[in-house]
Amino acid sequence: MSRYLVLLIIILILAVIIVIIRPKAQAQPLIEETMATTQQRFTFQPLDQSLRNTLNAQESQVIINKGTERAFTGAYTDTEEEGTYYCRWCNSPLYSSQSKFHSGCGWPSFDDEIPNAVLRYPDADGSRTEIVCATCQGHLGHVFTGERFTEKNTRHCVNSISLVFRQETPVAEAVFAGGCFWGVEHLFEQKKGVYSAVSGYTGGTLADPTYQDVLTHTSGHLEAVKVYYNPLEVSYEDLAKFFFEIHDPTQTDGQGPDIGNQYLSAVFYRSRSEFDTAVRLIEILEAKGLKIATTLRGAAIFYPAEEYHQDYYVRKGSQPYCHAWVKRF
Structure with missing residues (x-):
């Protein structure tokens, strides 16, 4: 076989490979372009004030101004009834009683939240992690790890005043x-x-x-x-x-x-x-x-x-x- 024929065969093989691969190479950019275009069509709007409950002065101090109620004074520090804890500001379910435990810290403690119910942010003090309601951004308290109170090794330290308890499933x-x-x-x-x-x-x-x-x-x-x-x-x-x-x-x-x-x-x-x-x-x-x-x-x-x-x-x-x-x- 002449070297020219070999060269021609190699060129044909490369051409076939390029035809096969090219659509795959272009697919991902096309998908990314579609996603970018989709995202540009929508703008997120926070929960409207009309859908939030009216708060009194004490509730506002904690939920809006990120205050903290005094230890061992909250209504839900030692509750053991089965039910669900809701956000006082917007009524979204936050915690199941199944995740509540006694930590002795003076505030209600939970080792897990209802999926997607709570958001975490670095606290203004630079050392702790703040937790807020994912729906209305109302302040709940702080979350800590490494204390080994439960197998999940997590403690949501929550102000009772940020919560409303109901004896029901979420x-x-x-x-x-x-x-x-x-x-x-x-x-x-x-x-x-x-x-x-x-x-x-x-x-x-x-x-x-x-x-x-x-x-x-x-x-x-x-x-x-x-x-x-x-x-x-x-x-x-x-x-x-x-x-x-x-x-x-x-x-x-x-x-x-x-x-x-x-x-x-x-x-x-x-x-x-x-x-x-x-x-x-x-x-x-x-x-x-x-x-x-x-x-x-x-x-x-x-x-x-x-x-x-x-x-x-x-x-x-x-x-x-x-x-x-x-x-x-």
Whole structure:
């Protein structure tokens, strides 16, 4: 075989290799470009003041001004009842009684938080780590490690005044809008870990809207569903994935045959964690070629719809006409 023929064969082999490899080399930049474009579409908004409870002077001093109540004076220092500890400022579930233990420090102590409920920041004193509610940023206390009180080797030292205790399993809230609320509510209520779902209106400018108000297309409200769930059984990410799979997130003018601004697709997030989760899921779907029309909006006051809208398909004994589960993740 002549050396020219050998050279020609080598060139052909290299050409084939380049053709095979080139798409793979270009795929990652294309995905990164899609993700960057997706992130630029959305802007995070902190929890609105209207969704936070009114605080008295003592509560404000600790929760807003980052004060500390005196040791051994808090209402929950030695409580042992089973239940859940919620944020006093925004009602988000923070700690389960299963993670509470006696440390002798003079404040309620927990060795773990409910997933994504607490954020950590370097404290102003330069040595400790502050913990705040992930939803409203209300001050809780400080977190310490290395003390070996429990196997998790972690102690959340929390001010009782930052908490509200209820003798119940954790109840978290999530709000989604995906067209007619009858179908969204019906499907969410079948999801494991969900206590209940409520049809209602949110995101508009009119207080206490009725169904007839929303039908005028002038109130700005979307038909939405508030989902009450146990965050120890099902994560917000699982709920958000389910939301994107039970309706068409690419439709821009409504959902199925229901056309109008009250039927638009939207996620109403309460925390940065929920916002980031929704953005990440949209990035995944758009990297698969879907053009997502869903908007991300800061949580607003939710108004339950009239009683005849609740559990509509259960009462009628029928199934959703414009919602169905489609595997997308």
